[in-house]
Amino acid sequence: MAEKAYITPNVLKWARESARMTEEIACAKVSVSIEKLKEWEDGVSLPTIRQAQTLAKAYKRPFALLFLPDVPRDFQPLQDYRKSGSKSLSTSSVFIIRETQQKQSWIRELYEENKEKELSFVGKFNIYDNPEIVANDILETLNINPSDYKTENPIKEWIDKAESKGVFISRTSFIHSRLKLDSDEIQGFAIADKYAPFVFINSDDWNAPQLFTLVHELAHIWIAETGISNEIEINIKDKDKYHPIELFCNEVAASALIPKEIINNFDKSTFSDSKEIFKYAKNLGVSSFALLVRAYNLNIINFATYQILRKDAEYQFTEFLKREAEKKAKQKEKEQKGGPNYFLLQLNRNSRLFTQTVLDTFRGGGIEPSLASNLLNVQINKFQKLEAQLYK
Structure with a gap:
């Protein structure tokens, strides 16, 4: 008879619910009924040790956590700055946020213990400052x-x-093969911290939106506003649906990526041809x-011209996506032959x-092997092999 796991029932339930996992999905993991x-x-009854271990893995929680006498204090949820009406965060989004928070918490403690200096640019500005000035400071600092x-x-x-400069940048589009991140749901988030600021970017997007998201999230760091974002790079007609913080960070990102002096020096014919x-x-x-x-925001073109050019740009974008889809298909074919580089x-x-x-901390004896492996998700x-990728 299989040995029972004397887990704490309400902790087991909390682990499932905090993972945003339905009873049906959890049951499928261990092949049992909902009842x-x-x-x-x-x-009323207890799972076996193997069943409890399987559920802990599915919920992305340490097995030992299920034996705690009560529900632990979890990480605080990030401020939701997403567009109004956005769908609830899925299991994939919850997992990547929690994973990043765990990494950020560990690195912050390490830096505090080592008496590292605080980063002066975190919270250097606020939402009432001029976005152009914030953008220039980001460009100068980096x-x-x-x-x-x-x-x-x-x-x-x-x-x-x-x-x-000390900002940790994480990019991925998946938790594992069956848990993908939806870019419509979450494009990125920032954890503004004086010691260890983190930025996450959903790489499900193509490169241009990823870059805009990155600079948008850096703006969050510069004004010390921790939170989640989606549908960045907004249409000028939808401003009422966005949080003021998001509007500000979009302005900063646009100002940093497309500085006034650059766009003012464009050839006059530029804004008459979508190509x-x-x-x-x-x-x-x-x-x-x-x-x-x-x-448009710099009054280089009027709204009528903007509408015409945007329509043309949408066609260009559609054609671009077709070409990108073909590239991705070829890339996927290559990966299927050799497999993507896991490391x-x-x-x-x-x-x-x-x-x-x-x-570095592991090799210096400052961290246990099991924790280092858990933090990096690599044996x-x-x-x-992982370190070899750092120098490529």
Whole structure:
């Protein structure tokens, strides 16, 4: 007879509910009926050790947690700055937020213990400051010039510069193969902290929205506003549906990615040809829509022109998506043959800066092997392969 797990019933129920997992899905994980799961959650009967371990893994909780005498104090939910009417956060979103909070909490404690200096740019401004000034400070602090990117992939340059200044940048579009992140639900979030600020970007988007999201979330850090965002890069007619914080951070992002001096120096014919707009937008790493909104807000084009050009841009964007879909299909075909690079995926998900910090601390004897493995989601004997990705 299988040994029973003397778990705490209300903790088991809390673990499932906090994971936003339905009874039906939880039951499928352990192949039992809903009635049996309810018995476990009500304390009428007990699961086996194997069943309890399976549920703990499904709920993304340590197995030992299920034996606590009462429900633990969980991480505080992030402020929801998403567009009004957005759907409830799914299990995937809840898991990635909690995972990032756990990483951020650990690194913050480490930095405090080591008496690291606080980062002066976190909370340097507030929502009542001029977005242009905040944008310029971000560019100066990170030493970035949008008119002179060093690579054809601006988002990589932004991430590298941000992490060099102490901002941890995490990018992923999945928890595992069956739990994907929906970009309509969550595009990104920021945890504003003086020691260890974190930014998360949903890489389900293509590069231009990802870059805009990154700079938008950096603006959250600069005004010390922790929270979740979606539907960034808004249409100028929908402003009433957005939180003031989001409107401000969008202005900062637009000002940083498309500075006035750059757009004012465009050839006069630029805003009469949607193909030219697409070309300039691509050079700046932004979408045509972002460029058009910026031009309208700077009174370079009027609303009628904006509407005409936006319609043309939508066609260009549709054609672009078709080309991107073809590229993705070819890439997927390659990955199916050789498989995606697991270690590169984990490196991006953890953040390069976080990965390096955990590995350095582990090798210095400051962290247990099991915790290092848990933080990086990589087995200890695979650390060398993970670290190799840092230098590619």
